[in-house]
Amino acid sequence: MAAPHAMRGYRNGFGDRVLFVAVLLLAAIWIAPIVWVVGLSFKPNDVLMRSTGGIVFPPFTLKNYADILAASSVFHWMLNSAIVAIGQTILTLLIASLAGYGFARTNFPGKRMLFVLVLAALAVPEQAIIVPLHTMFAVVDLHNTYAALIAPRLAFPFGVLLMTQYFRAISPEIEEAALLDSASRFKVFWRIVLPLSIPAQATLGIYTFLHGWNDYFWPLVSATKPEMYTLTVGLAAMQTNFAQTEGIGFLMAQAVFAGLPVMILYLFFQRYIVSAVAGAPAK
Amino acid sequence: MSGLSLKNVSKHFGMLEVIHDLSLDIADGEFAVFLGPSGCGKSTLLRMVAGLEPLSGGEIHIGGKRIDALAPGDRGVAMVFQHYALYPHMTVRQNVAFGLRNIGTKSDEIARKIAAAAGTLEIAHLLDRKPAQLSGGQRQRVAIARAIVKQPDIFLFDEPLSNLDAALRSRTRIELARLHHRLRATMVFVTHDQVEAMTMATRIVVMNQGRIEQVGAPMEIYLQPATRFVASFIGSPAMNFLAATPTGDANGRIMVRLADGTTVATAIPAAALPASGPFTLGVRAEHVLPGAGSPARVDVVERLGERTLVHALANDGSTIVYDEPGDVAPAIGDHIQLTIDPAHVHLFDAAGRAYHADRIA
Numbered sequence: 001m002a003a004p005h006a007m008r009g010y011r012n013g014f015g016d017r018v019l020f021v022a023v024l025l026l027a028a029i030w031i032a033p034i035v036w037v038v039g040l041s042f043k044p045n046d047v048l049m050r051s052t053g054g055i056v057f058p059p060f061t062l063k064n065y066a067d068i069l070a071a072s073s074v075f076h077w078m079l080n081s082a083i084v085a086i087g088q089t090i091l092t093l094l095i096a097s098l099a100g101y102g103f104a105r106t107n108f109p110g111k112r113m114l115f116v117l118v119l120a121a122l123a124v125p126e127q128a129i130i131v132p133l134h135t136m137f138a139v140v141d142l143h144n145t146y147a148a149l150i151a152p153r154l155a156f157p158f159g160v161l162l163m164t165q166y167f168r169a170i171s172p173e174i175e176e177a178a179l180l181d182s183a184s185r186f187k188v189f190w191r192i193v194l195p196l197s198i199p200a201q202a203t204l205g206i207y208t209f210l211h212g213w214n215d216y217f218w219p220l221v222s223a224t225k226p227e228m229y230t231l232t233v234g235l236a237a238m239q240t241n242f243a244q245t246e247g248i249g250f251l252m253a254q255a256v257f258a259g260l261p262v263m264i265l266y267l268f269f270q271r272y273i274v275s276a277v278a279g280a281p282a283k
Numbered sequence: 284m285s286g287l288s289l290k291n292v293s294k295h296f297g298m299l300e301v302i303h304d305l306s307l308d309i310a311d312g313e314f315a316v317f318l319g320p321s322g323c324g325k326s327t328l329l330r331m332v333a334g335l336e337p338l339s340g341g342e343i344h345i346g347g348k349r350i351d352a353l354a355p356g357d358r359g360v361a362m363v364f365q366h367y368a369l370y371p372h373m374t375v376r377q378n379v380a381f382g383l384r385n386i387g388t389k390s391d392e393i394a395r396k397i398a399a400a401a402g403t404l405e406i407a408h409l410l411d412r413k414p415a416q417l418s419g420g421q422r423q424r425v426a427i428a429r430a431i432v433k434q435p436d437i438f439l440f441d442e443p444l445s446n447l448d449a450a451l452r453s454r455t456r457i458e459l460a461r462l463h464h465r466l467r468a469t470m471v472f473v474t475h476d477q478v479e480a481m482t483m484a485t486r487i488v489v490m491n492q493g494r495i496e497q498v499g500a501p502m503e504i505y506l507q508p509a510t511r512f513v514a515s516f517i518g519s520p521a522m523n524f525l526a527a528t529p530t531g532d533a534n535g536r537i538m539v540r541l542a543d544g545t546t547v548a549t550a551i552p553a554a555a556l557p558a559s560g561p562f563t564l565g566v567r568a569e570h571v572l573p574g575a576g577s578p579a580r581v582d583v584v585e586r587l588g589e590r591t592l593v594h595a596l597a598n599d600g601s602t603i604v605y606d607e608p609g610d611v612a613p614a615i616g617d618h619i620q621l622t623i624d625p626a627h628v629h630l631f632d633a634a635g636r637a638y639h640a641d642r643i644a
Contacts, residue, residue, distance in 0.1 A: 171366060171368065173364045173365070173366055173368035174368050174369075174370060174371075176333075176335050176355070176362075176364070176368065177362070177364060177368035177369075177370075177429075178370070178381070179334075179335070179354070179355045179356060180333060180334075180335075180355045180356060180360065180361065180362050180382070181356060181381050181382030181385055181429075181433075182354075182356030182357070182382055182385040182386050183356065183381075183385050187385070191381075192370055195372045196371065196372060
């Protein structure tokens with residue numbers, strides 16, 4: 001009887017080791033470009049003009065970062081990005097949660113058709129609607145405003161789908177118990193359903209924030225005045241101006257600078273992301 | 284007074300009618316059990332009382348006051364759900380307090396009520412835990428505590444024992460019966476488990492396909508089932524059913540002949556029986572006796588400890604189950620003879636309506 005157990009244990013141990021090596025390999029492949037970008041950002045541009053290979057050897061410099069900070073508009077663009085990304089996140093969470101709860105828990109005529117329409121929006125490419133969007137915002141004279149940068153991204157079918165599915169997975173009995181506990185429908189949503197959906201809210205919030213922070217296409221179209229540039233558009237504009245003269249180290253520093261808030265955000269909310277992916281909603 | 288009264292209540296989902304014009308009165312302090320198979324409408328009926336399903340027709344009154352138009356929280360009912368339905372993100376204390384806070388109960392009063400309920404249900408040491416940290420039995424107690432603190436007019440239980448293991452289910456049954464005795468509250472309990480119904484109910488409401496088949500005390504339903512459905516649903520093992528043909532009467536009592544040719548002189552008044560139609564004779568296992576009578580062959584033997592169930596095949600191929608005390612039983616394949624106690628025979632007509640002896644004890 002001992003042999004099969006020993007064999008199974010050996011197999012598990014060997015399998016784990018193979019899996020571990022595979023994961024390490026994938027992680028290395030994944031992280032290599034990031035390490036390279038960070039390494040290049042600390043290298044003098046004149047060195048990089050000759051070779052971009054030796055990132056671990058001196059000389060190193062902080063000049064590329066100092067140059068970014070010296071550009072007075074960078075912090076303003078960062079603020080713009082923050083306003084747009086946070087605004088999109090808050091409003092998307094609110095809209096997707098309410099819509100998701102509506103689809104998950106209420107019955108109304110045309111619900112199924114409306115949900116299909118929401119899902120169908122997933123298949124519409126951004127490029128297909130960019131011209132109509134531009135025209136619409138031009139007609140109401142909203143280009144170069146925060147409203148124009150935020151509003152189009154609030155129609156986020158994936159968010160509605162995610163929240164609908166999550167709310168559906170929460171046991172209706174819990175909400176019924178709250179109704180019997182004299183809670184109003186809004187209180188049930190606010191005190192019971194929303195707290196239970198925190199993992200999904202965190203996932204959607206982070207996803208929306210990242211999307212808003214990294215968004216380039218629509219801000220490029222809508223924000224034509226430099227004071228309304230988001231970080232991505234602003235940095236791209238700087239690259240256009242300086243790429244050939246200032247060098248690759250400066251470009252890499254910009255990339256690191258733009259990605260830093262996102263990285264910090266991920267580290268801060270990592271627990272929620274992992275639990276949202278690994279965990280199931282409360283029954 | 285907090286009795287429950289259902290008047291011509293009906294419910295349909297689209298074209299599908301699940302509760303048919305149902306009327307029922309449950310007295311103050313009763314422990315009524317809605318019993319029936321899955322899909323018979325018992326949980327739907329309970330949810331209609333709770334306000335979780337709107338009525339398609341009829342009225343519901345609690346303590347003489349019509350409540351079917353009120354919100355669930357305003358009906359004076361508390362419900363214990365099948366899956367407990369505790370709020371996972373709240374501690375036990377917060378779970379129990381939630382309903383009280385919603386109706387504006389003062390904090391010191393909430394604390395007093397929680398302490399009292401926790402003492403009654405022995406959950407005082409669990410108050411600061413979250414539901415995920417509790418066992419199934421503990422969650423059940425918390426769900427009951429949440430109902431108790433509200434001091435409702437009526438407690439509603441929707442198959443609350445179905446997720447517990449056999450031992451805990453048995454213990455919780457006893458505790459619920461004790462709780463009912465102590466609170467003297469009106470309780471309505473839904474189950475498909477006849478043992479739960481028989482052991483806890485002061486009155487059983489047997490339901491089938493959205494209709495009430497019979498309402499009565501547990502032993503009344505066991506001894507005098509109103510229909511063949513009730514007779515088959517109540518009792519374990521199920522009642523034996525044998526095709527029977529009336530052959531006349533003796534001293535005003537009907538006589539029937541079974542398919543194997545045996546004649547049984549029942550204690551059922553001949554005048555009660557319709558003139559014609561196919562009949563079925565019903566007799567419980569404990570009223571089938573081994574001894575001189577119809578020949579049969581032992582097919583299966585089920586040993587339950589205190590008694591043994593013997594499944595025997597009659598000459599006409601029908602199966603008859605009878606029980607023997609203890610482990611005394613024939614072996615499979617043995618040829619035996621069985622007699623039926625005529626005092627405890629029931630007859631059922633083609634529509635399933637039952638006919639009994641005048642008085643069965």
